[in-house]
Amino acid sequence: MIEVTDLTKNYTTGPVVTKVLQGINLFVPSGEFLSIMGKSGAGKSTLLYQMSLLDLPSSGRIIIDGVNTADFSDKARMNFRLNRLGYVFQDYALLPELSAVENVIVPLLMQGLNKVDAYARSIEALDAVGLAHRHDNRPSQLSGGEQQRVSISRAIAQKPDILFADEPTANLDSTSGQAVIEVMNKLHAERGQTIVMVTHELEYAREADRIIYLEDGQISGEEKQSAANH
């Protein structure tokens, strides 16, 4: 569950202040699959960075599961991301010298799981995206879509409260993109995973419970999907 209140984000470059987010109010209940749509430059990524605590807002509040994230120290914020949030980057962002399973293991080891448990969990997470059999491959040996699915399993292996994904299909062909969206759908359906996904493809956005539209740093519209879509 995320409550975003009066969120703004400005970038200051010299004398120029760019107001990227201009008062966002958003509530994402637990278990929701939310899509964020908008033109390029609308502020979608910026909003996601704030919600996932990768960046600090200029003003406003972000409360996650009742915790006001403004009070966090750097270290607490890092630990919160490690233990409670999952993040899928547009360009997969896997470490090239680690195998698929090792990429997934790293945050689990960081959380304190022992090697055996971390390995089992990683294989389980890879299995959830249909890639358990490729666990030994390095990213360079996987297709873009496969890499993105590994990236998703890294984000979900520790069972995060919220999974963020910033245009996870943007670099993929439609078949691979479709596979990634199916993984998202499955996580949402089977585990009740809360998902916040930025996309500019309406077809994929429609898979979510709800779509919000962002324009010039403000929410310009909202569209609830009927249950029939799923």
Next chain:
Amino acid sequence: MLGNTLRVGLLLGWRQIRYASLWTTALIIFVMMLTFMNLVVVTGILVGLIEGSVKAYRDQYTGDIFISTPAGEEYIKNTNEIISVLPSLPGIAAYTVRSTTGVTVEANYRTRRDPLELRDSVGTRVTSIDPIAEDIVTGLSGFVVEGEYLEPGREGEILIGANLLDQYAPDFGEGFDTLDDVHPGTRVRLSAGGKTKEYIVRGVVNSKVDETSRRIFMVESDFLRFIGRTNLNVNEIAIRVQPAVDPQMVKANLVASGLGRQAVIRLSREGLPQALEDIIATFAFLGNLISSIGLVVASITIFIVVFVNAITRRKYIGILKGIGISPLAIELSYVFQSVVYAVIGSAIAVVIIYGALVPWFLAHPLDFPFSDGILVAPVGGTVIRLVILMFSTIIAGYVPAWLIIKKNTLDSILGR
């Protein structure tokens, strides 16, 4: 918490090493190897120059333990007692006794027509030896460069040190008197205490130890007759201990037997002038100074390698931080890589130093005018240098990693 950090750091560091370019890895390891060799060898050779002469002094003159005449005495009064005890003491391999006195040697006196002309003479010491015992302890016969070594029972013959002869000491020029045209078979006159006697030069001895190359040697019976000593007391006893026996222990036994009451009992090294020890310390300091420059260069190399690596991987560093990996774990991964390079490099260096260089220099000492330089690399000193290298490596790996890793996470991910 620290355990998790360490595990993640090790995994990341290890994988980076495994998939790093072989050439880069080999190059860094090579640099670390050279650095460590530089750390050990530069000081080792500088110190070894002096240690080589210390070793030669021991091998050719004092033995491991040197018993000498107390100041103010004419000879070691309890020579007999010492000599009767020595064979029964454990750890002693061999010993040799010597007496010595100051003499003037004169040559070319038969051809000297003009009484106003300067005599061709030099002052030195004459030393009595038992040719066989002396050879066992100091290998004196091996330093005969012309003519023959002394023979027991043959009297009237001497060995003369090469530095007393003009043809061997041209470099010393005016500073030292030398005898002209003296060769095996030449007759020379020795004078001491108002007595003069003529001897035939049997051989010339030469070495870098002055006690060998600036002395005259004769058999004991000749010596006693020459100086008119009527007892068998001697001035020096050089003792060689058995291999792997600690000379310190043998010396302690000698002292405990009460033999030190009328004689000075010292380890070879204890007889060295303080100046020589000071020179060794100075050379060690210079060596350390020079090789610390190498250490700085190696640290900078590590710094640059890690810095370039971290900068090119800045995005991945950002992502790791973005998914909640602690900066310390990432820093550790770089420190770990640096340490692995240093460990492999110095391990290779240690093998080369102790497996090849030290034995090689022992077999082929560096030929310096005053000594045969060896490579001195005591294990204790090597371990200390290893610790210093590791410490510098850790700093040199940590700082650049820290510089990059502390940058803003999102900026790193987005490359801005």
